[in-house]
Amino acid sequence: MAVALSDTFSVNGFGTLGATKTDNDSMGFRENIATDNVTIGSWNLASRSLFGIQMNARWNPQWSSTLQLVQQQRVDNSVANSLQLASISYMPTPEWALRLGRLSPQVYMLTDTRNVGYGYLWTHPPMEFYGQLQTNYNDGVAVSYTRQFDDADMFRATLSGGRTGMQMSYPGYNFEADFGRAWALTLEYEDEAWQFRGSLSSVTNQNQWASLLRQSLDAYSVALPGAASVSDALNTDDSQLWFYSLGMGYNDSQWTLQSEVSRLNSENDITPDTIAGYLSIGRHIGKFTPYVMYSRIHTTSADYQLPADVSYYAQYDAQLNYLATKSLAFLNSQFDQDSVALGVRWDINSHLALKTQWDRKFISPDGNHLWWHIDSSNSSTEDIFTINLDFIF
Amino acid sequence: MMKRILIFMMLMIGWSCSVAAADELWVIVNSKNPVSAMDKAEVSALYLGRYQAYRDGSFALPFDQLADGDVRETFYQLLTGKSEVYINAYWARILFTGRAMPPRQLENDSAVLDIVQKNPSAIGYVSAGTKLTGVKVVLRL
Numbered sequence: 001m002a003v004a005l006s007d008t009f010s011v012n013g014f015g016t017l018g019a020t021k022t023d024n025d026s027m028g029f030r031e032n033i034a035t036d037n038v039t040i041g042s043w044n045l046a047s048r049s050l051f052g053i054q055m056n057a058r059w060n061p062q063w064s065s066t067l068q069l070v071q072q073q074r075v076d077n078s079v080a081n082s083l084q085l086a087s088i089s090y091m092p093t094p095e096w097a098l099r100l101g102r103l104s105p106q107v108y109m110l111t112d113t114r115n116v117g118y119g120y121l122w123t124h125p126p127m128e129f130y131g132q133l134q135t136n137y138n139d140g141v142a143v144s145y146t147r148q149f150d151d152a153d154m155f156r157a158t159l160s161g162g163r164t165g166m167q168m169s170y171p172g173y174n175f176e177a178d179f180g181r182a183w184a185l186t187l188e189y190e191d192e193a194w195q196f197r198g199s200l201s202s203v204t205n206q207n208q209w210a211s212l213l214r215q216s217l218d219a220y221s222v223a224l225p226g227a228a229s230v231s232d233a234l235n236t237d238d239s240q241l242w243f244y245s246l247g248m249g250y251n252d253s254q255w256t257l258q259s260e261v262s263r264l265n266s267e268n269d270i271t272p273d274t275i276a277g278y279l280s281i282g283r284h285i286g287k288f289t290p291y292v293m294y295s296r297i298h299t300t301s302a303d304y305q306l307p308a309d310v311s312y313y314a315q316y317d318a319q320l321n322y323l324a325t326k327s328l329a330f331l332n333s334q335f336d337q338d339s340v341a342l343g344v345r346w347d348i349n350s351h352l353a354l355k356t357q358w359d360r361k362f363i364s365p366d367g368n369h370l371w372w373h374i375d376s377s378n379s380s381t382e383d384i385f386t387i388n389l390d391f392i393f
Numbered sequence: 394m395m396k397r398i399l400i401f402m403m404l405m406i407g408w409s410c411s412v413a414a415a416d417e418l419w420v421i422v423n424s425k426n427p428v429s430a431m432d433k434a435e436v437s438a439l440y441l442g443r444y445q446a447y448r449d450g451s452f453a454l455p456f457d458q459l460a461d462g463d464v465r466e467t468f469y470q471l472l473t474g475k476s477e478v479y480i481n482a483y484w485a486r487i488l489f490t491g492r493a494m495p496p497r498q499l500e501n502d503s504a505v506l507d508i509v510q511k512n513p514s515a516i517g518y519v520s521a522g523t524k525l526t527g528v529k530v531v532l533r534l
Contacts, residue, residue: 010497012488056494061445061452061514066491085491094446097492104490112490119485144492148444152434190443192473253474287478347478350461392485 018048336367
């Protein structure tokens with residue numbers, strides 16, 4: 001890896017050339033709710049294709065800096081949004097490290113390397129686990145403490161805080177949220193074969209579209225007390241999302257295992273409370289690694305019911321009906337689906353891997369909000385086919 | 394964009410792996426370094442970016458050999474029992490988070506020897522039998 005430009009500077013890069021196909025023309029598959037890069041039916045070449053370049057500078061053992069740009073199809077491809085990393089790192093001692101600038105968010109095991117397909121086994125991180133994430137970077141600071149034990153085991157604790165960039169995308173509704181305050185505590189333990197990770201993180205969430213809906217609903221609230229209560233339910237001001245997660249990985253010359261479980265507690269009624277998890281098992285056979293994966297997400301918060309007066313008058317008032325429908329779409333956006341996946345990774349050489357994967361997804365009625373849902377809310381089974389060529393240099 | 398990626402891919406596929414492997418490797422440090430011996434665990438912690446210092450607490454600066462060369466493949470096999478493919482994927486997960494950088498890669502034994510002679514913090518590995526001056530062997534693999 002790496003192109004060394006001098007003793008101090010080096011350049012690395014990564015990328016994916018991928019194609020995705022689904023068996024359904026009515027619902028769009030995507031990796032997460034932040035993206036409008038959707039596959040509906042026929043092969044989509046842009047679904048996973050991306051290119052990232054990283055410039056590293058190591059000034060001396062204590063000081064280093066990193067700049068990373070990622071080009072891909074997404075809602076906002078401005079330079080500011082393409083900039084994934086821009087950080088300065090300082091290590092006063094081998095145990096302590098301080099990083100400042102644009103950092104990768106620390107929510108789950110792969111949150112900070114979701115773009116680097118070469119780094120993981122599958123064609124894409126499980127939708128059921130990573131699909132609900134809206135955060136893509138973190139402007140702030142991270143402090144970590146690393147302790148090494150005699151037998152090469154490592155323990156690391158990282159505390160980070162700052163402001164995060166967030167996005168959510170649905171048909172006709174695409175927004176970049178106001179930057180939210182974010183912080184995370186991550187504990188990691190690693191030895192030759194095992195990796196364990198636990199984290200607690202929180203992001204302040206604000207939904208601008210919901211705020212616009214609230215203004216319109218408030219106009220009705222004098223006549224309809226129910227409208228005020230819908231408006232209250234849509235209030236996201238300064239509410240926090242709490243993420244709790246545990247993850248483990250195992251790798252030896254024969255087997256590769258990875259699993260994570262998480263709980264998301266939302267202080268607002270728009271982002272649903274969820275539990276999610278996955279387990280992946282792969283077997284190394286020469287340059288090939290066939291694998292299976294099971295993943296699941298389940299919404300634990302209850303459905304929102306419109307107040308009786310709002311439902312009643314909505315029948316006679318088109319504007320109110322529109323507001324009520326939109327409000328329900330926000331308040332009942334649930335994630336409920338299971339998935340099994342089969343795939344194989346072929347390591348062509350130490351820079352290039354070809355992967356292919358088939359996913360079968362079982363989606364509950366009303367639980368399809370990870371999808372770009374064009375059609376309504378029947379339970380369904382979806383097949384996804386992906387093929388990726390991932391590289392690093 | 395797509396075309397550029399494709400051309401790049403073709404270059405990468407052409408990047409072939411060599412097969413011949415050195416039998417034994419020596420891990421070397423500067424002769425002024427107070428460290429006299431290291432075990433596999435310590436060396437692998439440095440080369441996998443888990444830890445950045447020698448046992449006495451002073452910063453360590455590891456140097457690697459070129460990717461796809463037989464020396465590097467052998468080194469990681471002997472040190473960690475893992476393939477170069479695994480090591481690259483492992484580093485891809487760390488490097489692109491901006492948390493640590495992999496050891497700088499040098500062309501051959503003599504380039505490694507040269508930098509370890511000059512830098513008291515440096516650690517490197519060379520084929521067994523390389524003529525050594527100004528450095529000492531801390532681990533034989």
